[in-house]
Amino acid sequence: MRTQRSLKYPPRGASMAKKKVRVKLINIRHSFNETPDLRDLVSACLRMPPQDIISIQIIKRAVDARQERLDLVYTIAVELYASQKVLNEILKRTDVSHYDTIPTHRPHKLKKNQTCSPVIIGCGPSGLFAALTLVERGARPIIFERGARMVKRIRDVNEFWTHGVLNIESNVLFGEGGAGTFSDGKLTTRIKSPFRQKVLHELVKFGAPEEILFVNKPHLGTDRIRQIICAMVDSLGKRGAQFFFETKVHRILFENGQVNSVQTNRDIIKTDTVFLGCGHSARDMFESLRQDGIVLEKKGFAVGLRIEHPQEFINRAQWGKWCGTPGLGPADYFLTYTDRESGRGVYTFCMCPGGYIISCSTYQGELATNGMSYYRRDSPWANAAVVVTIAATDFKAPDPLAGLEFQKALEHKAFIMGGEQFKIPAQRARDFFKREKTKIDSATCSCLPGAMPADLNELLPEFLNGPLKQALEHFNRKIAGFIDEGTLFGVETRTSSPVRIKRHAHNFQAIGVKGLFPIGEGAGYAGGIMSCAVDGIRAALSFDQD
Numbered sequence: 399m400r401t402q403r404s405l406k407y408p409p410r411g412a413s414m415a416k417k418k419v420r421v422k423l424i425n426i427r428h429s430f431n432e433t434p435d436l437r438d439l440v441s442a443c444l445r446m447p448p449q450d451i452i453s454i455q456i457i458k459r460a461v462d463a464r465q466e467r468l469d470l471v472y473t474i475a476v477e478l479y480a481s482q483k484v485l486n487e488i489l490k491r492t493d494v495s496h497y498d499t500i501p502t503h504r505p506h507k508l509k510k511n512q513t514c515s516p517v518i519i520g521c522g523p524s525g526l527f528a529a530l531t532l533v534e535r536g537a538r539p540i541i542f543e544r545g546a547r548m549v550k551r552i553r554d555v556n557e558f559w560t561h562g563v564l565n566i567e568s569n570v571l572f573g574e575g576g577a578g579t580f581s582d583g584k585l586t587t588r589i590k591s592p593f594r595q596k597v598l599h600e601l602v603k604f605g606a607p608e609e610i611l612f613v614n615k616p617h618l619g620t621d622r623i624r625q626i627i628c629a630m631v632d633s634l635g636k637r638g639a640q641f642f643f644e645t646k647v648h649r650i651l652f653e654n655g656q657v658n659s660v661q662t663n664r665d666i667i668k669t670d671t672v673f674l675g676c677g678h679s680a681r682d683m684f685e686s687l688r689q690d691g692i693v694l695e696k697k698g699f700a701v702g703l704r705i706e707h708p709q710e711f712i713n714r715a716q717w718g719k720w721c722g723t724p725g726l727g728p729a730d731y732f733l734t735y736t737d738r739e740s741g742r743g744v745y746t747f748c749m750c751p752g753g754y755i756i757s758c759s760t761y762q763g764e765l766a767t768n769g770m771s772y773y774r775r776d777s778p779w780a781n782a783a784v785v786v787t788i789a790a791t792d793f794k795a796p797d798p799l800a801g802l803e804f805q806k807a808l809e810h811k812a813f814i815m816g817g818e819q820f821k822i823p824a825q826r827a828r829d830f831f832k833r834e835k836t837k838i839d840s841a842t843c844s845c846l847p848g849a850m851p852a853d854l855n856e857l858l859p860e861f862l863n864g865p866l867k868q869a870l871e872h873f874n875r876k877i878a879g880f881i882d883e884g885t886l887f888g889v890e891t892r893t894s895s896p897v898r899i900k901r902h903a904h905n906f907q908a909i910g911v912k913g914l915f916p917i918g919e920g921a922g923y924a925g926g927i928m929s930c931a932v933d934g935i936r937a938a939l940s941f942d943q944d
């Protein structure tokens with residue numbers, strides 16, 4: 399399909415009485431199979447002569463398969479010449495509104511001369527975007543990443559998925575790019591921050607396809623993400639950031655309520671500022687913070703199983719009669735349910751169309767599942783987590799790390815049920831209800847490094863199995879065959895952080911200690927690639943603002 403993101407036209411014959419204005423137009427649509435000139439559509443829709451339309455810019459593009467016709471639907475920003483009278487007329491319409499461009503993000507330079515470089519722990523989205531912002535502000539941050547650089551990391555992960563040999567420091571969660579490197583690379587988020595655009599534009603600068611700026615559900619795939627991360631790290635390195643891979647921070651050292659230095663497996667480095675973007679799986683770091691008296695609190699999260707269906711089945715269910723239309727791509731879904739009896743929410747999470755179910759362990763003897771796909775999303779399988787909410791109050795113990803202990807216990811059980819080789823315990827969804835084991839092999843699932851037949855009823859506690867089964871039955875009413883066509887895998891525990899490092903809302907610094915900026919998913923204030931990246935930017939902007 400032809401991309402017409404931004405088209406500029408000279409203002410031919412624009413009359414003096416007219417002024418330049420910007421409006422936003424929603425619900426511009428055309429048939430999926432046609433490629434009309436969008437400017438003509440806009441001009442017809444506004445009933446304005448084409449020469450008064452200066453430029454158009456697609457803000458959003460989505461597929462609408464719910465109507466009689468399969469459509470592409472656009473939200474478009476239009477710059478045009480219009481008299482006040484005409485503008486007043488068009489603004490009366492419900493599909494037209496004023497549109498102000500988001501001001502270009504220009505980070506302010508640092509106020510003080512830095513005596514020592516700020517340190518960033520973790521090279522995931524939060525750490526990388528904090529690094530970018532600090533570099534833009536004139537700092538030379540030092541980034542410590544416990545995991546390996548991309549090439550070695552990919553080798554380590556392949557070794558894990560092929561032979562079940564886990565490297566506890568270089569794996570699906572630890573290494574250059576952080577947890578999102580082996581992911582679907584979905585860039586969707588519920589946060590409304592203006593920095594989302596900044597993140598998208600930076601990703602495009604480092605090699606992401608331009609479509610992520612406007613498609614409804616942008617995604618990159620693990621293949622694209624890997625390239626983008628490497629380009630970003632190389633570029634930041636050239637601009638003054640210093641990266642140290644395979645360098646684990648064991649401890650952050652404090653003196654008189656102020657960050658003093660960090661102790662790595664190689665050295666002690668003096669610094670008064672640490673951005674802690676360690677992700678939700680750095681359990682040793684949480685333990686170290688607890689010992690140092692940093693204020694942590696339990697946080698709600700969700701656990702459950704991952705379900706896989708043939709992608710063809712999901713396509714038929716979601717695209718209906720449009721299934722098979724060239725260029726439509728694999729369908730996705732998002733389903734929710736509230737279990738009245740327990741009050742727990744159940745929802746599908748991290749859906750990966752045309753993807754793979756992966757084992758993503760970080761500790762020996764523990765197994766957790768997740769989903770990944772390539773940019774083309776061309777595997778014959780569709781998977782999504784089906785997870786049940788767990789509230790902080792579910793853990794009666796006052797220990798802020800109680801949720802981590804719960805995760806660990808479940809992951810250990812999954813490891814045992816998987817035959818102690820990181821194979822993923824699996825069961826046909828209908829057999830989950832019957833409590834019967836199912837024969838599963840690599841031809842009947844996508845999962846890496848393979849599946850092990852198990853009764854998943856034994857994996858999760860009953861207070862989670864109940865709502866999960868209710869939800870599956872509900873989802874089966876939404877998508878007929880959801881149970882019969884599905885296979886379940888477990889255990890899905892790393893949905894978000896079960897712990898929060900408490901920080902001040904106004905300056906992003908940890909409560910009770912100066913110079914420590916907990917950021918991203920591990921801090922417990924963000925989740926997902928986009929929101930973690932934005933969190934890193936915002937924290938880095940608040941640095942040096944006291």
Ligand SMILES: Cc1cc2nc3c(=O)[nH]c(=O)nc-3n(C[C@H](O)[C@H](O)[C@H](O)COP(=O)(O)OP(=O)(O)OC[C@H]3O[C@@H](n4cnc5c(N)ncnc54)[C@H](O)[C@@H]3O)c2cc1C
Nearest residue numbers: 520522524544572576577578581584647677918919926927
């Ligand atoms: C398989 C998978 C698929 C996913 N798919 C998506 C998706 O499609 N879309 C989406 O939005 N989100 C997805 N996520 C979630 C997303 O990846 C995370 O929310 C995001 O990466 C969190 O960013 P972060 O910077 O906070 O932490 P992370 O990305 O977890 O990065 C933390 C980094 O810190 C390093 N580190 C930890 N401790 C130390 C230490 N002591 N010293 C030095 N370094 C340390 C780690 O090695 C790691 O590289 C997925 C996650 C996984 C695991």
